[in-house]
Amino acid sequence: MTTPKPGSILLGTTRPAELRDWYRRALAPGYQGEGPIDLGGFLLVIEQRxxxxxRxxxxxxxxxxxxxxxxxAxxxxLRAAGxxxxxxxxxxxxxxxxxxxxPDGNYLQIIQFKQHA
Structure with a gap:
């Protein structure tokens, strides 16, 4: 049996431009262009719904x-992005x-797991 690998997530919003700009500032400051935001190989799709x-x-x-x-870092x-x-x-x-x-009230976390020897 094959296990599918997550590749993207869709965030539905009433204000896609604002949310896209926030995600770029907060998590992908070097990202350019429209469409999905590449977060290290995992795509964030933001869509007007x-x-x-x-909220x-x-x-x-x-x-x-x-x-x-x-x-x-x-x-x-994230603090600089508000x-x-x-x-x-x-x-x-x-x-x-x-x-x-x-800005839409979706929860996110950053985690740095401890390295075990």
Whole structure:
């Protein structure tokens, strides 16, 4: 049996240009062009939708996690982009975590897992 590999996620929004600009600033500052934003081989598709509200009513239902190698650098990049931090950055037994929201209220996390010898 073949296991499919996730390749992209679609974010429906009432304001695609604003959301696309925010994601570029926050997570892909060097990205140019229109269409899907390449996040290290995983594509973020942002699309105008008429069947969604301006803010996500159940943002905890799905949280998109980004695994990072340099937590401090990504945290600084997100702060510069105006990320709305929901939970203060914290060290846990498995690594360092930070939870934030995009302008539509979708939850995201950056995680730097501890390397085990």
């Amino acid at each position: 008429e069947d969604v509200q301006p 996500n009513g159940e943002p905890g239902r799905m949280i998109l996690n980004f695994h990072v190698d340099d937590f401090d 990504v945290e600084a990049q 990320a709305d931090w929901l939970v203060p950055v914290e060290d846990r037994s498995s690594g360092r975590f930070g939870t934030f929201a995009d």
